[in-house]
Amino acid sequence: ALDVPHHYTEEEMREIDRYYEQEYIRGAEPRYWESVEIGEVSIPLVRGPYTTTAYICYAEATGPRNDFHRAHSDAYRYRSEHPRAFPLNEYGFPDTIARVHWDKEMATRAGLPETYDFGGERVAWMSNVVTNWMGDDAFLRRLRVEMRAFCYVGDTVWLTAKVVDKSTDGKDFAVDLELEAVNQRDEQIARGTATVLLPTETDPDAPTVPSTIPEGLSPFI
Known part of the structure; x- marks a missing residue:
């Protein structure tokens, strides 16, 4: 195992x-x-x-960028439009499918041995x-x-x-x-x-930051 x-x-x-x-x-x-x-x-x-704590720290640092990270009235409005994104938990009430990352029951339901x-x-x-x-x-x-x-x-x-x-x-x-x-x-x-x-010994001020994003690449934000 x-x-x-x-x-x-x-x-x-x-x-x-x-x-x-x-x-x-x-x-x-x-x-x-x-x-x-x-x-x-x-x-x-x-x-x-x-740890799950590490996941929480990352989620807090990146902000509200995940549609599945919602609570209370915000979660209600979203699951009203996307009910399958909030399956029932073992207690009979809906919760985000993203809980596979921190809820072992959901991870097990997904066929995994642990959260991730x-x-x-x-x-x-x-x-x-x-x-x-x-x-x-x-x-x-x-x-x-x-x-x-x-x-x-x-x-x-x-x-x-x-x-x-x-x-x-x-x-x-x-x-x-x-x-x-x-x-x-x-x-x-x-x-x-x-x-x-990298900078060079002959031009320590290099490199210059590109003013445009290279073709085919996307910005991080």
Whole structure:
């Protein structure tokens, strides 16, 4: 059977805490394009053990962006128009289908062993590992993330970015990264790619932030 939620030993928790203690945010120290080597890997970023509290914090931080996160009269109006979005719970009254993320009964009804994260949070984690590595003077030009498996309550995730290419067109100095998120069961639960524009030793004021969104990409907001 799948080890969900995982029961942690004291040593496992100490190891996770060590990763939190070594979390590195480059910040104001520039990472110059010339200093980057293909094959280098970022310091792993840890997230977890995942909790329902973490889900709540993410939902609060992102604001009222999910149609299924509604309460009271607002929920009534929405479920009047979309009744199937609010199935009855085990007590006989309707609640949002999004409760699959925090209500184990609903998760079980969906065929899952446990509640799980919101996919957008993992995208945010992937952006964290990139921006922590690149520093404040760089620009995250592209980010693409694929969800490969669930992140259940109790799971711990380690995220890394690996340099796979460097290029320049004479104006922009780019680095391509491969991203990976692996849990305590050694399962890859997300993967992705990113392109970062870095400053250079000869032009520390670069890169300039694009004034338009590249064709085919959408803004985050």
